[in-house]
Amino acid sequence: MGGDRRQPRPRNRRIGARLRAIRRQRTDLSLEGAAELLGWSPATLSRTENGIREITSEEVATIVTAYQLPAVERAEIIQDARAEHSAGWWDRPLPGVPEEMGVLASYAADANSLTDWSVMIVPGLLQIEPYAMAMWQSGGINEEDAQLRWVARKRRQKILGNVDYTAFIHEAALHIPFGGRDAHRDQLERLVSARERGIGVRVVPRRLPYVVISHSWLYMTFPNTSPVVNVEVAGGGVYLFDDQAKLYKGRLDMLNKVALSSEKSSALLRSLVKELR
Template identity: 40%
Template sequence: MSGPRRPPQARDRLLGALLRTLRRQHTTMNLMDAAHAAQISSATLSRTENGRRHIEIEDVAVLLTLYGVPAAQRSELINEVRADIHHFGQWVRPFTGMSPDTALSSLETSAAAVTSWSTIAIPSLLHTQGYGIAAMIADGHPPDEAEDHWAARNDRQNALGSTDYTAYIHETALHTPHGGVAVLGEQLRHLAEAANRGVGVRVVRATDAVGLSGHSWTLLAFPDDPPVAHIRLHRSSVFLHGPESETYHRHTTRLRHVALSTADTGTYIRQVRARLGGDRRSLIALRQA
């Protein structure tokens, strides 16, 4: 694992996170043990797992063999890296063996700031368990699979305490009752209280024509690297870097100008929740808002 290297790319963050996950899944080795066995420094392996160095095919082959990854999976992963190694464009896919939430979590934990735009559902970093599982089932996941994904999603939420996070939410998402009215009510309560936990939540009213793309997305900003945009598809995810991610950076500027303030957002969410409970006075206030 030596010689001249390209600068690290967004794909190296994803691949490094996968290598860390495979080390933990297939071995009992800590980082120092694995580095010693691979005959490299622990600092080098740490930079590899954190995507702070460009990862070559040889790196992947050595570590997968060391970790005892089955031959079929090892071959598939190496082929994916070989195909991806020549593409430094905008598209970066999660590798085999990495769930979309695992890939995204690896970036969220190292990001200086995370911004999300959600159109028809509450963003996953702010889900309650009932709402999150119901939303995944509505998206086509079997119930047992949704339960498994919730565990990974719950782990991602732990990053909120150390990351500057702002969620911009289209008001349509506040009226979509994944899991039923009671579950939505609890989700809205959780959302309204987010500001007390240092989370930025801002609603975009339907009357504000933001002119943004119709899909939801997350933008991750890093202290020393260009931003990475994440777009969740039906059963997979796509990561964009380079010029494509800059488009989403410009979107955040526009959202900042059209969204309700944090205080007004809290008031509006409480009004919507009261409407679910049939509070006539709050219903009138909602219509006047």
């Protein structure tokens, strides 16, 4: 089976949960018994049902056939799996672009809401090109690779308007002038205009509980599966699920309490833009 070669996506959690429910409710098979019937190891079937491995539509067909579902129902489940496996740009990564950017984009494409918490930089979904390019190059990335990363980021930004998105930004991030004075001003103006485009931007004042500002993260919710959290770490990101992800709901509630309102955040941003003119 080649299903473990790719990073798992939320589709796998949905499909896995559906297959687990079918096994438990429509058959008398234990996990071990079903795995033996399929010729799989129990560990592989467990990972499949828990959505932590990539599952192909062919494997879905094998499972529902082994479970002896009616032909019409089998066809519907297999077709759903094929439709959910349709490729996005992240399945055709650009040279020089970290795989992590594609994985995150695939999660965001399946989400119905995204909430960013950014400590020291403007969130990627709201960045402008000069700001992003200067940020990457300040970290030692050459101009050619930085440009490729921008192409990927620009594609990812197209999701705005199709998903409920809110960015919580620490006030300190608003004072870091990546790209120089003009790029800094233009970046802040982009944040001001975000509200007009239906995007939530809320600034968190400098003084707040340390537990919130310790690191940046993205909280993602999905229509038919539990939330996933992407935590930024050096060189990429870590994905948290289930009980670990639930911990960040409390941090999100804390941000809602300590952040400025949208109106006050907009006023602060406008004052900063005015200072840079």
